[in-house]
Amino acid sequence: MARKADESGDRQFVRRVLIVLGLGALFILAWQLRTLLLMFFGAIVVATVFRAFGDRLEKAIGCRNGIAVALSITTILGLAVGLIALFGSHVAEQVEILRRTLPVAWHAFEARMGDLGLGDQIKHIAQSIRAPGGSSLSAFAGTVLSIGSGIADVIVVIVAGVFLATQPRFYLTGAVKLIPPAKRSLALEAVSESENALRLWLRGQLIAMVVVGLLTGLGLWALGMPSAFVLGLMAGVLEFIPFIGPILSTIPAILLALAVGPDQALWVLLLYFAVQQFEGYILTPLVQQYAVDLPGVILLFALIAFGILFGTLGVILAAPLTVVAYVLVKRLYVIEVLHTPTPIPGETKG
Template sequence: MVEPVSTRTEPTARSPSPLESRRFRRVLMVLLALLVVGWVVWSVRGALVPFAVGAVIAYLLAPLVAAFEQVIPFRSRSPGLCRTLAILLSYGVAGGLLALAGLLLFPPLIRQSTEFIQSIPDYVEAANNQIFQWLDRYQATVPPQIQTQIESSLSSLGSVAIAAIRTALMTTFSAVGAAIGFFSAVVLLPFWLFYVLKDERQGWQWFYNLWPEGWREDVRTIVAITDRTLSAYIRGQLLLGVVIGLATGIAMAVIGMTQPIVLGLIAGVLELIPILGPILTFIIIALVALATEPSKLLWVGVAFIIIQQLENNLLVPRIHGHVVQMNPALVMLLIVIGGALWGVVGMIVIVPLAAICRDVFRYLYHRLGDEPA
């Protein structure tokens, strides 16, 4: 009996279709373009600092522009003109508030800042003298064995802190460069900001169109998650800086400290650095108190305890809400990591960046699972 001959052929590897080849080449082109753009941006990062600040300003002004746009009566007939007018009105409001603040605060701020800078050497010398007096009392009253244990513990802690601060400062200063490009960017910033706000919708539409059709809904969701976390954090942190700066300035004026406006400004700016900012503020103001009137140091400490209780128990829960939701120990670790990577800027941006990555990861984790995202 003759067995039938099998006519089945072995499967051969399928060659890619022309459409797949074109898509693959397009992906390679996009990746190459991203690498080139990333290299250029990184090379001139010092000159792009004003545009980074402008991006934050545009992000903060966007809701105000949208609010003005909604109340302009001819927005449906002339949307372009309506958008332009809304931007100009937002410029006027922001400029008016800055001018009012300048008229009220700039004269005393400039005077007190000049006095503060000129007094820094005297403050340092007086604070050193006061600290040496305390050290003499410490050495005269504390037994030598206990002194050895305390000093070894403080030495280990201090070396770690100094190393972290040195790394942060070196990273920060190494990122500064391209002075000519920096000043030209400052001159162009108002015009750049206008066009960013004017073409915001077209820019987002162009960005969404870059993605495949099946991905766009997920990309929109990720952008919405990022916008929710970032906007809440930035506006909340700026509001915290204003409130804490005002509270600190008023408290220092009541206590009778010199240059209370400058001290309040320092507190408001350092408030942008989570957890570490208030500590640095207290150290600076404590040194000023030691240099001027050491008897007021106790009242400075009481004022900071009250302000921190106000911030932690009333302001932070209401302003940030459930945006960050991070344990303070994790926030401290992130601040050290951000400082080691990107200096002072890293200490400021690392917490919202980590919160955004966490929320996006949660969304994608559920999106790729069986349960609905």
Template sequence: MSFTEQSELVARDEAPGPMGRDTLEKRVFRATAVVLATVAAAYVLWLLVDLLLLLFACALVSLILLTITDAIRRRTRLPFGVSLGIAVLGLLALIGGSIWFFGATLQGEFAELASRLPSAWASVQQRMAASPVGAAIMERAQGLAPSGQTVVTAATTALAAVGGALSGLAIVLIGGLYLAAQPTLYGVGLLRLIPTAARGPAAETLDAISVSLRNWLKGQALGMLFVGVATGLGLWLAGVPAAWAIGLVAGLAEFVPYLGILVAGIPAIVLGFGQGTDTGLWTIGVLIAVQQIQGNLVMPLLQNRMVDLPPAVTIFGIIAAGILFGVPGVLLATPLTIVVLVLVRRLYLHEDKEEVLESGDEPSPPVPVPAEE
């Protein structure tokens, strides 16, 4: 059920109240109260920004589950609860099966990656030290190297961040499942907080945000799959050790646009040059080719499944989210940018919902809802 339909449901449930006399004193008092409440609310929201980011991540997970559930219902006409259960069990089976099927191979590749990186880096240092330019670069780099205490502190902070990330991931998955299980309950509750006069436009704006995020998630999933497979295959053909492990990291990191190639590029290049100059050059060529094919061929083909985000907007959105919210902001930067763009087009440019969604897929046809649901 879309937010617009939920808004109509709320309007039917609410009876109009008696009209009272509106004096100047009441208007001034009401305006003052609104201003003070807005300032107080903005301050409280800033204090709760981590909680809001966590809630936004839960909403993304629920959108993924609801998208799969709607697809199952359109094809099978099963009840909502059964379709959601199939979607959750299917995802768990897919993840578990992938771990079981590829787990041993990937474990060996990651172990090889960890064992080969130090020796490969030492080989790269020896090659650079053999030339005057490389020796000068290494000398400057050693001067910029952090102290041992700094490394220990950074490692401790990183381990604590990993622990927090794992607990946050568990909360996001469980919270997303709860939101997906009762979308009408939470949607109607949200719309009841909005004044009656603004409820219809607000519902259309929420619908536009929901459809835009669904479109982005569809295209991003295909883009991540392409980057992971293409990077792993290309590095394997180039003779780089642990190629598929690097490809997996590149595919997962591509959830943040342009991050996958950067994250996978550093260990891939080090391992490539550790094997030899030719392998290192081939490694650079593979990474550049994957990035160019994705940017100039794959992503344009997926534009009908994605929100049309200009690259500059995406990059500056990632930077802004990182400055404001840290690492969680970077991970959620692109969907947050989509939300901001939809709000700007709806509230500032006053575009209709159809104009906002014209660059993406049309919303899926509604699934017939039984009377008891």
């Protein structure tokens, strides 16, 4: 009996060691494939956009869901291609002007700071941003400044998003089968709540991006700024990234304005400040029905953490990742494990 007990204990120990080793190997594999996993989440975000618009079309024209989603994908991609065809050459021309004038504007900025006795400090800040090492915040700054690359990755994400949007039930059923049967209904409920919160956040964010981009572009055009269209487009796109995005969109405009003169730079700075104040105090309350209430501190530190850990793609997807993670933690841990009632973001909004 003692021998059998020892053998059983040995088998139990070996089994636990193998489980630990397997989990460790799985973690290492996931870390090595972290960029791919983030791209998969990006495809989920794209699919959510397609399906949200498809649901609107289904209610509006009364067609089947599959047809509505197909119309949604065709409409959104067709609109994107049409905009590129109409304004692509104009955007490319302004981007080229921006590429040529920004270095000149930066040198003019350095010269002005040198006249004020701040030249060495500005050079030190610029070197810390360019440096491959440095502190975590300087690495994060270098990451966010490289946004704009990875066109091939974007295409892959869009194609994968199309597949996910057309057959969501197929992929969701396959994923849920990996979960123990007793917890599958809970998993489906958590996924549904996460999707609802993500849809609401994307809807509100899209409205903010369009309004901020239009106001910024028109304001810069009125001020006589070069590349006003591209700078407005940049402001709208970077609005997708909380906190950091508006700051990043302001930098090239200020540099270009400084090449003209301090007065122009002041007017441009006031324009960006006014647009952000309008977005914060007027636009946000108007779209409050689409808002997902997230603690600002959590979103800020999540943005920095994802940027340091995963690079540019982590910065871009930090906000939607935080929305989904926040809902899952509340639903699966706070409510189910701790048995503490707590509101789920977006659960009372349609």
